[in-house]
Amino acid sequence: MNVRECHDHVISRAVAVAGCAALVLSLSGTGVHAQPRDPARQTLPAGDGWGSYGTGTTGGATADAAHVRTVTTWEQFRAALQEGGSDPKIIKVKGMIDAVSQGCDAFAAEGYDLGKYLAAYDPAVWGHDKPVSGEQEDLRAASAARQNAAVKANVPANTTVIGVGENSGIRGGSLQIRSVDNVIVRNLTLEAPVDCFPQWDPTDDGNTGAWNSEYDGVVVYGSTHVWIDHNTLTDGRYPDSSLPAYFGKVYQQHDGLLDVVRGSDHVTVSWNSFRDHDKTMLIGNSDSATADDTGKLKVTLHHNRFEGIVERAPRVRFGQVDSYNNHFVVTKGQKWGYVYGIGKESRLVAEHNAFTLAPGHSPAKILKKWSEAPLTAADNYVNGRRTDLVAVHNAEIPGETLQTGAGWTPTLRTVVHPPKAVPGIVGQRAGAGRIR
Numbered sequence: 001m002n003v004r005e006c007h008d009h010v011i012s013r014a015v016a017v018a019g020c021a022a023l024v025l026s027l028s029g030t031g032v033h034a035q036p037r038d039p040a041r042q043t044l045p046a047g048d049g050w051g052s053y054g055t056g057t058t059g060g061a062t063a064d065a066a067h068v069r070t071v072t073t074w075e076q077f078r079a080a081l082q083e084g085g086s087d088p089k090i091i092k093v094k095g096m097i098d099a100v101s102q103g104c105d106a107f108a109a110e111g112y113d114l115g116k117y118l119a120a121y122d123p124a125v126w127g128h129d130k131p132v133s134g135e136q137e138d139l140r141a142a143s144a145a146r147q148n149a150a151v152k153a154n155v156p157a158n159t160t161v162i163g164v165g166e167n168s169g170i171r172g173g174s175l176q177i178r179s180v181d182n183v184i185v186r187n188l189t190l191e192a193p194v195d196c197f198p199q200w201d202p203t204d205d206g207n208t209g210a211w212n213s214e215y216d217g218v219v220v221y222g223s224t225h226v227w228i229d230h231n232t233l234t235d236g237r238y239p240d241s242s243l244p245a246y247f248g249k250v251y252q253q254h255d256g257l258l259d260v261v262r263g264s265d266h267v268t269v270s271w272n273s274f275r276d277h278d279k280t281m282l283i284g285n286s287d288s289a290t291a292d293d294t295g296k297l298k299v300t301l302h303h304n305r306f307e308g309i310v311e312r313a314p315r316v317r318f319g320q321v322d323s324y325n326n327h328f329v330v331t332k333g334q335k336w337g338y339v340y341g342i343g344k345e346s347r348l349v350a351e352h353n354a355f356t357l358a359p360g361h362s363p364a365k366i367l368k369k370w371s372e373a374p375l376t377a378a379d380n381y382v383n384g385r386r387t388d389l390v391a392v393h394n395a396e397i398p399g400e401t402l403q404t405g406a407g408w409t410p411t412l413r414t415v416v417h418p419p420k421a422v423p424g425i426v427g428q429r430a431g432a433g434r435i436r
Contacts, residue, residue, distance in 0.1 A: 036061075039186065039435045040068075040090045040162045044227040044268055048414050049300025049322065051268030057225040059160035059184030063088040070164065074099045074173060078153050086157040086180070093188060094164040099151045099173035104196035107146040112139035112197075121200050123247055128202040128209060137199075144197040144214070151193055151215060152176050155183055163187035166433030171236070178221040186229045189432045190217045191236035192277060195253045200246075210249055216256040222292070226260075226267045232432040233257040234275040254278060256312070260299055260319075261285040263292040267299045273431030276308040278335075284317025287344045287371070293318040294345070300412065301326060303422075305430040308334055315341030315370070316348050322410040323350045325417050327426040328366075332358035338368035340375075347406040348375040350389070354422040355382045363387055364396035376406040381419040 035042045044057040051057045060067065067089040069080040080091045100106075117136040119125070126132065151173050155161060157180040163169055169189030177183050195213035204210035217233050220226050235254060244251045257274055259282045260267055274280055284293050297319025306313045307329040314321070323340070330336050340350055355366060363382045366389050367375075377389040390402050417425055429436075 040092060040160055044184070044229075045414060047412055049268030049270065049302060049412050050266045050298040050320075051225055051227045051300065052412055053266045053298070055182075055225060057182055057184060057227045057266075057268070058158075059182060059227070060088040060090040060158055061160065063090045063160075068092070070094050071097070073097055074101070074153075074170070077170075077173075081153055081155060081159070088158040089156075090160045090162070092162055092164050093168045093170065096167065096169050096171055096189070097173075098171045099153075100147075100171070100194070100196075104147075104194075107143050107150065107196055109139045109142040109146070112136065112143050117200075118246055121202070123202060123209060126202060128207045131203060132200055140197050140199065144195075144199075147196050148214070154178060155185075156180055158182050160184040160186070161188070163189070163432060169232070169432060174215045175218045176221070177219065177223045177226055179223060181224045183223065183225070184227045184229070185218065185231060186227075187231065187432050187435050189232045189234075189236075190257075191234060192217045192238075192254050192257055194238050195255070198251060198253055205249075208249075209247055211246070211252045213252050213255050216259045218258045220258075220260040220264045220267060222262045222264060224265045226264070228258065228267070228269045228272060230271045230430070230432060230435045232273040232275065233277070234273075235277050239276050240278055252278075256280060256282055259283075259285060260297065261293075262289060263296050265296040265298050269299065269301045270303055271426075271430045271434070272304045274304060274306045274309055274313065278310040280306070280309050280312045281314035282312060282317075283314045283319050283321055284343065284346070287317060289317070297321070300410070302413070303426050303430060305329070305426045306339070307331065309339075310335050311337035311339075311368070312341055313339045315343055315368075316346040317343035317371075318345045320347045320406075320408055321349070322413070323348065324352045324410070324413065325419075325422050325426070327354045327356070327423050327430075329356045330358055330361045332360070334358075336361060336365065339366045341368045341370055342373050342375055342402060344371040344373065346371075346373045346375070347408060348373075348377075349406050349408070349410055350375065350377045351379050352416055352419045352422070353380045354419050354426075355380065355387075356423065357383060362392075362396060363389065364392045367393045367402060369400035369402055372403070374403040374405045374407065376404065379419060381422075384420065386419075
């Protein structure tokens with residue numbers, strides 16, 4: 001029985017047979033290696049992407065009973081993260097906890113008023129030749145500092161953060177995995193933080209101005225051995241379509257869903273659902289970060305589902321990024337820029353992926369060239385047909401000619417599914433509440 005037949009047999013008839021056992025384990029995202037029954041103590045399987053390199057990623061799997069906590073509020077969550085320093089710990093999030101339960105007004109500095117801010121920095125008054133300054137900008141910055149202190153949670157080394165059951169997660173909080181090693185984040189629904197106090201930059205976007213926001217859902221900054229698995233990351237209750245526009249520009253209150261930046265290395269991102277977001281994922285956040293990022297930013301993305309995403313899935317700089325068996329869905333009428341951004345000194349391998357594009361969306365836009373960097377893009381299927389992504393891009397967008405050949409071959413992969421089977425497999429398994 002082949003992989004596809006075995007998968008269909010298990011899914012359609014819900015009958016486990018001995019001949020399918022290893023494949024069922026691989027489809028669950030836990031690999032073929034024996035794992036504890038408790039998902040909170042599961043570790044990244046050997047050979048499962050860059051996160052398994054070297055010492056591997058075990059998070060808090062060895063935590064003793066005193067370092068296992070179940071939390072139901074944002075305050076409890078942040079306190080539990082700090083207990084015990086870098087001792088192995090498991091933090092179980094039960095239910096949906098809210099980092100901004102009191103609303104944006106709770107962070108506003110006395111005297112800050114959006115109406116006054118808009119009046120002061122209206123381009124008809126302020127122009128486009130200099131950054132904003134003055135009383136209302138100072139009050140906005142003070143308000144933003146209060147929110148910053150309240151919505152970020154620093155995840156220490158040797159930690160597993162996991163949602164309990166099918167409906168647990170965090171709204172409006174930003175998980176900061178900064179300068180640590182060995183972290184696991186699983187089974188959470190993460191609603192992207194809303195920046196209550198975006199800054200107007202009159203000089204941005206070709207001197208037409210833009211609103212700039214802070215706060216990613218998850219930030220991996222200068223950290224190593226990280227596993228992000230079976231989460232759902234989304235704008236949730238606050239899609240960009242609900243945001244107002246001022247000065248002719250969307251009052252942007254979202255940043256990224258998941259960024260891997262500043263010398264981070266050996267990260268596996270698997271079986272997640274990324275939904276309804278604009279600037280989704282950066283791997284490397286600056287062309288100038290040569291000292292931090294050269295030779296690092298090794299990231300594996302596999303069996304993730306991206307739907308309603310505008311761009312950056314991901315945008316890559318510097319890193320050796322392996323992206324395979326992911327499913328990208330571009331829906332009718334949605335705003336769409338691109339999937340893979342090819343950035344400075346990147347070495348992207350994008351293989352065995354599936355793309356479902358609504359009518360009117362060209363596969364030539366799947367790739368976007370930002371800098372000269374070769375990539376490998378093989379055995380990818382668009383709407384069920386094998387498609388050479390580089391060839392169609394170069395044919396339709398000749399001003400952005402891409403070069404093939406990333407110069408390396410990924411070896412840290414467990415099961416690799418046929419691309420035609422990926423939409424069904426990933427659709428069944430990716431996202432929070434689907435750990436098996």
